[in-house]
């Protein structure tokens with residue numbers, strides 16, 4: 457988070473302080489994908505973005521994660537024993553859109569079972585997450601609403617992970633020009 461702050465030309469403790477990272481909420485997710493006889497007819501996890509700031513992902517060496525870039529899906533080939541770090545929704549909101557939450561999905565395969573484990577590292581449970589004031593001043597306006605993380609988790613987590621309307625889309629402030 458210090459590196460993120462500095463890359464935004466903010467004080468290196470800015471993100472930590474604004475989102476009370478000392479009391480950060482972490483969500484631990486385990487995914488099991490059994491082999492599937494018709495992988496092209498099934499989906500492992502539908503397209504979604506993750507909640508929180510950064511997700512750490514590991515898997516059992518079986519590929520299956522795909523990320524979206526310019527409307528196309530790409531396979532992720534992660535080196536063995538590596539931890540993949542993804543940018544999440546609340547970091548996109550906090551940076552007023554400078555960092556982009558990564559859209560991803562998981563596919564299944566015929567032969568091998570796949571297991572993945574994710575840790576979604578979020579702000580403090582009671583932190584209010586909205587675009588950082590100094591970034592909004594530079595940009596002229598906030599492009600996302602603010603919301604407390606607890607409320608988000610209670611109301612959105614299940615919906616967005618199961619492929620409902622994305623949380624980010626719901627938070628966009630419609631600008632009338």
Ligand SMILES: O=C(O)CCC(=O)C(=O)O
Pocket residue numbers: 485487501506513515520521560561562571572574
């Ligand atoms: O199985 C994977 O590699 C991705 C899992 C995932 O996107 C998630 O748990 O949010």
Ligand SMILES: [Fe+2]
Pocket residue numbers: 504505506560
């Ligand atoms: Fe995910």
